[in-house]
Amino acid sequence: MEKILTHLNSCNDTHSAIDYWRQQLNQRILGQAALIDRLLIAVLCDGHLLIEGAPGLAKTKVIRELAAGLDANFKRIQFTPDLLPGDITGTDIYRLEKSSFDFQPGPIFNQFILADEINRAPAKVQSALLEAMEERQVSIGNTTHPLPDLFLVMATQNPIEQEGTYPLPEAELDRFLLYVKVNYPDAHYENKIVELTRVEALAKMAHHQSAKMNSISQKNIFIARQQILNLHMSPALLQYIVDLVLATRTPERYGEDIKQLIRHGASPRATIALDRAARAHAWLKKREYVIPEDIQSLACDVLRHRIILNYSAMAENISTDDVIYNIISRVAVP
Numbered sequence: 001m002e003k004i005l006t007h008l009n010s011c012n013d014t015h016s017a018i019d020y021w022r023q024q025l026n027q028r029i030l031g032q033a034a035l036i037d038r039l040l041i042a043v044l045c046d047g048h049l050l051i052e053g054a055p056g057l058a059k060t061k062v063i064r065e066l067a068a069g070l071d072a073n074f075k076r077i078q079f080t081p082d083l084l085p086g087d088i089t090g091t092d093i094y095r096l097e098k099s100s101f102d103f104q105p106g107p108i109f110n111q112f113i114l115a116d117e118i119n120r121a122p123a124k125v126q127s128a129l130l131e132a133m134e135e136r137q138v139s140i141g142n143t144t145h146p147l148p149d150l151f152l153v154m155a156t157q158n159p160i161e162q163e164g165t166y167p168l169p170e171a172e173l174d175r176f177l178l179y180v181k182v183n184y185p186d187a188h189y190e191n192k193i194v195e196l197t198r199v200e201a202l203a204k205m206a207h208h209q210s211a212k213m214n215s216i217s218q219k220n221i222f223i224a225r226q227q228i229l230n231l232h233m234s235p236a237l238l239q240y241i242v243d244l245v246l247a248t249r250t251p252e253r254y255g256e257d258i259k260q261l262i263r264h265g266a267s268p269r270a271t272i273a274l275d276r277a278a279r280a281h282a283w284l285k286k287r288e289y290v291i292p293e294d295i296q297s298l299a300c301d302v303l304r305h306r307i308i309l310n311y312s313a314m315a316e317n318i319s320t321d322d323v324i325y326n327i328i329s330r331v332a333v334p
Helices: 002-028 033-044 059-069 085-089 123-135 187-205 219-229 235-249 268-284 292-303 311-315 320-330
Strands: 049-052 074-078 090-095 100-105 112-116 137-140 143-146 152-157 178-181 262-264
Touching: 002 033, 002 059, 002 219, 002 268, 033 049, 033 059, 033 152, 033 178, 033 219, 033 268, 059 074, 059 112, 059 152, 085 090, 085 123, 090 137, 100 143, 123 137, 123 152, 178 292, 219 268, 235 268, 235 292, 235 320, 268 292, 292 320
Parallel strands: 049 152, 049 178, 074 112, 112 152
Antiparallel strands: 090 100, 137 143
16 A cells, blocks of 8 residues: 555646646746647657747747756757767867877767757768767767667758758658657737747846756656656557558558558657557556557647658649548548
8 A cells, every 4th residue: 555655646646746847837838738738748748849930939949048057968959951960979088198099979969959940951961960869879980879868859951941951861751759849839929929938038148047947857757757757548448559550551450541642651650659659648647547648649749741742642632631531531440
């Protein structure tokens, strides 16, 4: 009985800490509650996030504040066509006085990474980032260097300007847990954003630091991850996740019209990602079990970068999201 009470108290403390952290983020990043939730889900699932949105939507600010709330290291990397792999991973530097090479870590060795405009980097740079994201390590010569236990890459893409970009290969896209599209805030929040920005600017002019977030212990994240993995999901709901992913690979089972739109379906990583993300979503809602809405609310973010549409869909101006919504409407809900 004492062990059960200790476990429940630990769950409540972790929930309270992360919920408070979430509230602070929403007070500092206005009108982007959905983005904040997706970022938290990525952190709690030990995954990475790809974000598509126009400039000026607080993408940089949200991950900087996220890192500050955990007292974690943060680094922004601006991806450009002339970037080299060593600019990200680091390199061996020859020390003449010691007659030996020393490893100089690159920015990837921070805990939270903003890969800004990732699709502007050439293939070699993207390949170096791919190893870091998937293997949580960096290989330089014959030596492998591990990355921090708490490690997240938030990559951004600009949907407006595509000239001089290198589309991300499917293998790299598949490494992202979620692919989130960020929209402009509504008028109500835009007014508040202007006011908040003015207050922060006045604080800086007065040589005062704007109020900092109260950080929470990183231990809470690791406790939450364990709780999420142990969260109850019924076999029927797990099968529902499998059916949704299989529907992208065998769309003919759900209609010839869907089959004509999909060229390649999602990989097993999609099944794993949707399982983890749905559990994290339920955990954030303070439930001890997963419901169909948890799965459906994350389905687009998990699947939109893992499905390749054919030319028929492009010609008819049908988006990946349209196809996913269509699949969700046809796969039976347990």
